[in-house]
Amino acid sequence: MNNLIIADKLKIIGLIALIFLLPNLIQAQEFSLNNQESTLAVYGTSSLHDWHVTAENKSGKLICTNLETGELQSCSFKVLAESLKSGKGSMDKNTYKALKTDKYKSISYELVEVKEIINQGAGKFLIKSLGNLTITDTKKLTPIDFDLFIEDGKITLKGEKAIKMTDYNIDPPKALFGTITTGNDLTIKFTSIYK
Structure with a gap:
């Protein structure tokens, strides 16, 4: 008799726990990065002029545990290093040499911790995060703040x-026998x- 009472109590406790967990389980969703619609550009300076490169090949995954509160479980982002393009072949070659793309094929970011979520209303959140940014052979825990928008079945960061x-073991490129230096x-x- 006592065993039946204990078993019934355990079932009730399990049912209550499931009721509280179910909304979060239902709302947790995985999203994949859309390469065509996403953009990433790197801006820099040189002794000759300012410059930028644009990433053509990007991928990533994101898991949101609660769409109403902007809570993220995980977020990853990867750029194929040789998809960074400036529109100038010689500059691209210098970029790939500096990034050691013969050894290190990609640049990546992996979310480690969400420090703070600030709800700005209408599906918009400010996220203060820490993540591992890996460039060449260097992985650094890096603070990154970004806006997160949730609308129409997509999440925009x-x-x-x-x-x-130099924080990522990259020597700023030089050109024309060192007469042009990159910041x-x-x-x-x-x-x-x-x-």
Whole structure:
């Protein structure tokens, strides 16, 4: 008799736990990065002129545990290094040499922790995060703030991040026997659309 009572109580506790967990389980969704609609560009300077390269080949996954509160479980992003294009062949070659693309084929970001979510209303959130940014042979835990928009079955991440080449073991490229030098500071600007 006591065993039946204990079994019934365990079933009730299990049912209550399931009722509380079910909304989160239902709302957790995986999204894949849409390469055609997403953009990523890197902006820099040189002793001759400012420059930028645009990523043509991007991929990634995002899992949102709650669409109403903007809670992320995971987020990844990858750029094929030799898909970074400036429109100038010689500059692209210098970029690939600096990035050591013969050894390191991609640049990647992996979310580690969401520090804060600020709800700005109408499906828009400011996310303050920490993630591993890997460029060449260097992986660094990097703080990145970005806007997150949820609408029509897609999630858009939009932001920018300033970094230094030397922080990622990259020697700023030089051209024309060292007469043109590239600045150490870069700004990465992205609009990532996950569907």
